[in-house]
Amino acid sequence: MPLLTIRNLASTVYDAAEEQNKQILNGVDLDINPGEIHMLMGTNGSGKSTLAHALMGHPHHTVTAGTVRFQDKNLLAMKPDERARAGLYLAFQYPAAIPGLPVATFLKKATEARRNEEISVREFQRELRGLMGELEIPKSFLGRSLHDGFSGGEKKRMEVLQLNLLKPSLAILDETDSGLDIDALKLLFSNIKEKTSEGRSLLIISHYDRILDYITPDYVHIMRAGKVVRSGGVELSRFIHSEGFEAAVH
Amino acid sequence: MNNTQREHLSSINSDYEELYGFKASSDYMESATRGLSEDVVREISKMKNEPQWMLDFRLDALATFHRMPDPQWIDASVFSSINYDNLFYYARATDKQFNDWDDVPEHIKETFDKLGVPEAEKKFLAGASAQFESEVVYHHMQEELEKQGVIFMDIDSGLQQHEELFRRYFASQVPMDDNKFAALNSAAWSGGSFIYIPPGVKVDIPLQAYFRINAESMGQFERTLIIADKGASVHYIEGCTAPVYSSDSFHTGVIELFAMEGASLRYTTIQNWSNNVLNLVTQRAVAHKDAKVEWMDGNLGARTTMKYPAVSLVGEGARGRVLSIGYANDIQRQDAGAKVIHAAPHTSSTITAKSISHNGGRSSYRGLVKVLPGASDVTSNVNCDALLLDDRSRSDTYPTIDVQENRQVNVAHEASVGKISDEALFYLMSRGIAEEEALFMIVNGFIEEFAKELPMEYAVELNRLIQLEMEGAVG
Secondary structure, three states: OOOEEEEEEEEEEEEOOOOEEEEEEEEEEEEEOOOOEEEEEOOOOOOHHHHHHHHHOOOOEEEEEEEEEEOOEEHHHOOHHHHHHOOEEEEOOOOOOEEEEEHHHHHHHHHHHHHOOOOOHHHHHHHHHHHHHHOOOOHHHHHOEEOOOOOHHHHHHHHHHHHHHHOOOEEEEEOOOOOOOHHHHHHHHHHHHHHHHHOOEEEEEOOOOHHHHOOOOOEEEEEEOOEEEEEEOHHHHHHHHHHOHHHHHO | OOHHHHHHHHOOOOOHHHHHOOOOOHHHHHHOOEOOOHHHHHHHHHHOOOOHHHHHHHHHHHHHHHHOOOOOOOOHHHHOOOOHHHOEOOOOHHHOOOOOHHHOOHHHHHHHHHHOOOHHHHHHHOOOOOOOOOHHHHHHHHHHHHHOOOEEEEHHHHHHHOHHHHHHHOOOOOOOOOOHHHHHHHHHOOOOEEEEEOOOOEOOOOEEHHHOOOOOOOOOOOEEEEEEOOOOEEEEEEEOOOOEOOOOOEEEEEEEEEEOOOOEEEEEEEEOEOOOOEEEEEEEEEEOOOOEEEEEEEEOOOOEEEEOOEEEEOOOOOEEEEEEEEEEEOOOEEEEEEEEEEOOOOOEEEEEEEEEEEOOOEEEEEEEEEEOOOOOOEEEEEEEEEEEOOOOOEEEEEEEEEEOOOOOEEEEEEEEEEEOOHHHHHHHHOOOOOHHHHHHHHHHHHOHHHHOOOOHHHHHHHHHHHHHHHOOOOO
């Protein structure tokens, strides 16, 4: 049974500038099985990030048609926190800053929510220290306000750290590779790859094929005008990068 | 936490009298005199065995009170509920009675437990004790302070035992005719702290009102006088974050701080009066050369609060800081602010006012930054942040900047009114955190700047209290 089944998903987003709802997703179909790595590609505005937000339940997105089943449950009927506790994770491209909320406090709350149990401070510290070490995150992060004044690279590390703490069954990585220097890219994606051995599925949204040096998707999909228009293996990604999107979808 | 506990907790601040039943016994009520007259003032002064000059001061203040109009900067409806003739102004000390701790309802004890209030403090808050029972600990502290020459006692004892020192400072920052309520306090004052820190003495633990031996509980007309002599430093904490029930519907205090050359003085107060109380406090400080004064002001309770802590920077290099938070829930109105007078060159000030309005609550910032002629090389930064948790709540800003000097004066004012960001809330929820908890975490982050200045146990209490206030914030 697939982990995630998306059928004919359509959604609108409220556009504050134009003061109206805009149709972004236009009938998305996608299946993801346990342990699979999918890569989602497409030009800017093709609907990749919108799909990610709609799956996580962003309040500005309204699903107008279609179904999404996650672990054989109706995902669309769940609140964002319920989706997260059920095992869905979104690594944000632009995570929100929350001034005054210490990173350590936040991480502990999130972990406890996901695991549905209280964790002792000592036990949590031990686990966290190990995971932070893997990603070369200094201890001083823990006392800082969440994402407040963080550099782009620091935010990406925080998103991957949470991925490792929360151990979702499906993680959507929304351009986690963008804005990273080559060393950070290598560090983060090698780590992400390594953790898929825990049985995790990935939906990687990216513009670039440079992550293919570290992680090999089982499937590559191309989005265009709010739909998945073509799917294939890793060779599709290579083709796009040599010939461009237009050639790939025609 | 089970449902019953949750219900009790969520009803904090909603209906004290019915729920908590903390009422003074009828004997107590009858032995006091209602209304304020010359006779009552004479009686108060006589009971306290005060010198003639203090009686004269009180009588003068009473006449001033009768003569003065209500404050004009806020709508008159705020004062319409006060019936001066029906208030109790003084009760004899021997008439004091306290509730029996065994009679305090179980659920209130549970509330205190939930807030982590220490046993002795619980009894104090419940009106079952005039002071902490663990006097031994505090007595030891008192001895240590005395060795350093520190005077820390209730204000009535201060007048009795240190009359000359007392008289030199008393009412010099807040004259009796400053405003109608300062006049009322001047006529009827009772209770509060008297503190003197000798030159060069640095008191490294915060002095708390509860530590006073033989302290009166937070009085209706409290009066506090704190003097930090040259190079001294002290942090004083008044009030507490746990809810305080008062059957008096009216509380008006006067607080005067004096920071002499090079001294450092911080006054922290968190008030959480029950929401039948009208709370008007005049807080004024003076900072001499190179001195630093900080007001940390938290307003969670009371029906209406009017409080504008002030600092006069009269010596070169003096610094002033006012950091306040207000939480206006339901019928509450938090009218808070700050006043800074730059009266000397090379002085600086920072004002940070944060407010949260919720459930129809109303908060305002009312501030004045004044730079007098001759006060060159002055910096002042004012930041007002208001957070509205719903559309029914309201926040207003009334800043006044009056600069009478044109050499190197830099006064900046920034104000923002915001709602909880959808993106922030979504982010936390996307991590499995339920909406109510997520909302609380954001609000808590909003007041972090204030909370981090508090001793740990106060910060924890504040945190829990805001959480209780916010229960039911998600529909």
